[in-house]
Structure formats: C-alpha cells, structure tokens
Amino acid sequence: MIYDCxxxxxxxxxxxVARDQHCQATGHAPPQFECDTCNFCFDDEYDRCDHMNLxxxxxxxxxxxxxxxxxxxxxxxxxxxxxxxxxxxxxCDRQFMNLNNIQQHLKSKIHRTTVVxxxxxxxxxxxxxxxxHHLERGSCPRIPFNRDKLYRYIKHRDPANLISNKEIEWSGEKTYSINPRAAWNPWxxxxxxxxxxxxxMSLNGLRQHLESPRHQQSLYHCFNESCRKEFKTLAALINHLESESCRIMRFQQVQNTISNIVDARKMISNP
Incomplete structure (x- = not known):
C-alpha cells in the first residue's frame, strides 16, 4: 500500500513505516487522523473511527x-x-430489557452522567x-442543515468572529467533477x-475524498489566541476543543458550551 507525506x-x-521514518527524520507531520490499517486519512476522529468500523x-x-x-x-x-x-x-455489569429501562437506570443516583x-x-x-456531526451531515429531521447552512447560522450569532472565520471571499461549497481517465495514474x-x-485504489474512494470537506475553505478557528488553528467543519473544531490539546477548555466544559453555540436565542461569547 502506498503512503504519502x-x-x-x-x-x-x-x-x-517508511513514511513515518521519513517524518521523524525531516520533522514533517504525519497525518493526525489516519486509518490504523489503510492509507485513508480523515478530517477528524469521528470520520476515522466510522471508516475503521465499516x-x-x-x-x-x-x-x-x-x-x-x-x-x-x-x-x-x-x-x-x-x-x-x-x-x-x-x-454495573447489567443488561436491561430495553433502552428506556437502561436510560432510567443511568438517571438514578448510581450514575451521574452528562449526555448531549x-x-x-x-x-x-x-x-x-x-x-x-449530526447537524453538519443533515441528520436532524427538524432542521435541514449542512456544512454551509450551519456556518451561516452560527456566523449570524458570532459577529465578533470568536470561532467563525470572516465571510470575505467565501461563496459556499465548491464542487469537483471527476474524469476517470484523467484521474487514473498508470504508474x-x-x-x-x-x-x-x-x-x-477505487474511483469511489476518490469521489468520497472530493465530496468531503478536505478541499473546502476553513470556516472556523480555535478561539485560543495562542492556538488559532483553523478547521473546515464545526465538528473538527469541537473535536479539537474536546481533546484539550490547547488547554483552553476542559472536556466537560465543551459539553456544556455546545448548547450555547447552536442556540438561536443566544449570541456566541467567550466561555
């Protein structure tokens, strides 16, 4: 299998192994969200895990x-x-008859968990x-969001650009077409x-790659002044915050803050 830097x-x-040795020797960064087995790379941990399970x-x-x-x-x-x-x-090493029963069990005094x-x-x-991910992928039946619509929705309530990038030179999703003959590399x-x-290895794999946010414009950024890393999706930004890699928020804080980010009644402010 062919890998690239x-x-x-x-x-x-x-x-x-050869790619990783090259990265170690040159200081180049290996992919952050790469499949454990193949050379597919993803924009965040959620997509990586989804692929590896499938x-x-x-x-x-x-x-x-x-x-x-x-x-x-x-x-x-x-x-x-x-x-x-x-x-x-x-x-508790205990299996319940249905989802409602275990949900009631988890709400009891034995368990105090936060669920989004x-x-x-x-x-x-x-x-x-x-x-x-649920919102950006259009999975919510009540609100027909996608990556573009969710960005506009959040941008409207983020006039200070705390997490959203400015709309200058942004005109929505780019679409890419594939010419199978031109895309094939015989070498x-x-x-x-x-x-x-x-x-x-397949045309479908290339098509999924081009339909992903990989080659779209970055819409969000980390609000940590010492980080300012940019992200193409809200899910990637939230995943970054949950990882606590830049130490601007704790995992539980992110769970509590996400409701303010998607609440139409509230303006986005520094937590």
Missing amino acids: ADCDKLFYAGR EMHWGKGAPECRFCFFRAVTDAEIREHQITLHNYCAD NCPFCRVRCGTATGLS VKAFECYLCHKLY
Missing part, C-alpha cells in the same frame, strides 16, 4: 464491544455504544462532536486527486 507529497511504496480496519488492541464487532479508540466510547445498542451498563442531545430533534448524540495503478495528489 502531506508536507512534501513524497510517496512511499514501502508502506507506512471496513474492519482497527489495529490490534483497540477496545471492542463484548456483544458485536464494533471497536473504538477509548473504553468510554465502547461503554456508550453498549448502552445505546445493547442496553448494557458496563459499570440535539436541541432541535432531541436525539441523543453522545458528545458535543457527535452533535456537530502507480491508482486514482489520483489532482488537488492534493493523494492516491485511491
């Missing part, structure tokens, strides 16, 4: 559901999965990142993105 576009036919691409040692083949990065994600799909409480729900359709989204026998030269 995102900083210098060098290809590594020997595989991931393709069974998890690496050895990843936490696994005791009832099915679902895997995740952390044990906490597995616990949430087992609650939602298997009515199972890992902390969509403010429009009330579906359980798990985390603030999950809610952001490496793969389809090549003409924008970033990333290689895909």
Whole structure:
C-alpha cells in the first residue's frame, strides 16, 4: 500500500513505516487522523473511527464491544455504544430489557452522567462532536442543515468572529467533477486527486475524498489566541476543543458550551 507525506507529497511504496521514518527524520507531520490499517486519512476522529468500523480496519488492541464487532479508540466510547445498542451498563455489569429501562437506570443516583442531545430533534448524540456531526451531515429531521447552512447560522450569532472565520471571499461549497481517465495514474495503478495528489485504489474512494470537506475553505478557528488553528467543519473544531490539546477548555466544559453555540436565542461569547 502506498503512503504519502502531506508536507512534501513524497510517496512511499514501502508502506507506512517508511513514511513515518521519513517524518521523524525531516520533522514533517504525519497525518493526525489516519486509518490504523489503510492509507485513508480523515478530517477528524469521528470520520476515522466510522471508516475503521465499516471496513474492519482497527489495529490490534483497540477496545471492542463484548456483544458485536464494533471497536473504538477509548473504553468510554465502547461503554456508550453498549448502552445505546445493547442496553448494557458496563459499570454495573447489567443488561436491561430495553433502552428506556437502561436510560432510567443511568438517571438514578448510581450514575451521574452528562449526555448531549440535539436541541432541535432531541436525539441523543453522545458528545458535543457527535452533535456537530449530526447537524453538519443533515441528520436532524427538524432542521435541514449542512456544512454551509450551519456556518451561516452560527456566523449570524458570532459577529465578533470568536470561532467563525470572516465571510470575505467565501461563496459556499465548491464542487469537483471527476474524469476517470484523467484521474487514473498508470504508474502507480491508482486514482489520483489532482488537488492534493493523494492516491485511491477505487474511483469511489476518490469521489468520497472530493465530496468531503478536505478541499473546502476553513470556516472556523480555535478561539485560543495562542492556538488559532483553523478547521473546515464545526465538528473538527469541537473535536479539537474536546481533546484539550490547547488547554483552553476542559472536556466537560465543551459539553456544556455546545448548547450555547447552536442556540438561536443566544449570541456566541467567550466561555
């Protein structure tokens, strides 16, 4: 499998280890959200995990559901999965007859957990990142959002540009077409993105890449003055905050703040 360095576009036919050794030697940054098994890269951890569950691409040692083949990065994600799909409480080692029963159990004094729900359709989204994905992907039946519409919605309540970038030179989503014959690279026998030269083994893989936010304009940024990292989706920004990598907010603060970000009645302000 062919891997590439995102900083210098060098290809590594020997595989991931050769690419990683190159990054260590040159100081180039390896992909942050790369599949454990193949060379697919994603914009955030949510998409990476979704891909690895669909393709069974998890690496050895990843936490696994005791009832099915679902895997995740952390044990906490597995616990949430087992609650939602298997009515199972890992902390108590107890399985319930239905979802309503376990939800009542989790609301009892034994458990004091915070759950993020969509403010429009009330579906359980798990985390603030999950809610952001729910809205940006148009999954909410009450509010027909997508990446563009959610940005306009948030931008209207963020006049100080605390988390949203300015609308200068922004005209909405870009669309890209594919010429299969022109996209095919006979030298490496793969389809090549003409924008970033990333290689895909199938035309569908290239199409998914071009339909993703990868080559869209960055719409958001971290409000930490010492960070200011930019993001193409709200979910990527929220995931960054949840990771506590720039230490501007704690994970639980992000869960409590997401409701203010998507609440039409409130202006976005510094938490």
